[in-house]
Amino acid sequence: MKESTGGTRERIQAVALELFTEQGYEKTSLREIAERLNVTKAALYYHFKSKDEIVTSFVNDRLERIDELVAWAESQPPTRETRRELIAQYADTMFAGDHPSVMRFFEQNQTVLKSLAAGQQMRGRMMRLASELCRGDDSPRAQLRAALSLFAVHTSWFAVRTPHITDADRRKIALEVADELLARIGQPADDGTAPATEADGGTTPGSGPAARG
Amino acid sequence: MKESTGGTRERIQAVALELFTEQGYEKTSLREIAERLNVTKAALYYHFKSKDEIVTSFVNDRLERIDELVAWAESQPPTRETRRELIAQYADTMFAGDHPSVMRFFEQNQTVLKSLAAGQQMRGRMMRLASELCRGDDSPRAQLRAALSLFAVHTSWFAVRTPHITDADRRKIALEVADELLARIGQPADDGTAPATEADGGTTPGSGPAARG
């Protein structure tokens, strides 16, 4: 909260976030972070008492933000409108704000974050967020659709490889696709049930590419 | 190919795959793998000449399998039926076979795999697979839907938290949801265009939870 340093602490956070996201948490050493900032490792330890405390430092405000979202959603009726509003607000935390990439860091470091306290907390929060998105319909389909609607927001900007697309466009498209998924939650399976197509069978032998034993 | 060892090589692969997936590639040391097998590190180096060669060893057949799928898809017309068949076959490589978890390893180690040769190859293959799933419709929406249909298969078994669900059920549900997404590809945006909802605006101020600057 105190800016006395001249923002060195913030610069460390920024560089660490970038390198952790690009290369992974474990593969990024404190030496590398220090070199990029033209300081020594010891300087880093003045600002953060350990490597994973750097992660904790930029994770906490995200946790708060998600808690706000979940708390708000719980106060609303479990309607499609609530879900639509919830995912839209969530997308804002992804595309706007000063951390458009904190969640990307999480996506890229899921495994390592299992053993980090901050990571476990975040996992829990995302679970709750997904649960909230399918409140009132705990069918497996609904759970999967809710999770995928979050993925739609997360992956929209690397899964879409159209050349000159803007962040605003990505957000818009992500929300459109997410809304398609969320719209089917809570409905009595009118089309999403796929009654008797070939999608419920086995390997559909012979019709596809060479099936190997 | 030669089984003379008594399957030690295969045991190493199995344990490594498990630990890499649970803890991450970087965080899993060769010592840990060796201890779990009650052998020494040196024994590991008899079977594999480096750590990343262990990865390569169980990645290669997956690459082949995906190449087969892509090649087959390219020989087919870019119809919904082809896409449906393609994703179903892909799901089979996820849920059946002796490696139901190799793709999970990839999902959990995306970042580290950027710097591994085998990982880069796999990334390329998955890109091609996604492209194939939206062939004939290169709109951003189609690209996102195609990617999400793959995610549906990948995440179906951890995103769905229903107590006593079987793998077969997970596969079925994943394909249903994937098919919902793929069904909208190639269509002239009849519903998926979301013409003028609130999903295209900004923060929808005031209506959602407390928006912070």
Add this chain to the structure above:
DNA sequence: GTCTATAATTTGATAGAC
């Protein structure tokens, strides 16, 4: 606040006996 210097540990990998 930042530095030099270094401790303490771990890691991937090799050499050579059996």
Add this chain to the structure above:
DNA sequence: GTCTATCAAATTATAGAC
């Protein structure tokens, strides 16, 4: 095929000067 012993390098973290 597996072992003991060891290497060279890298890593997180600390101590203390300026």
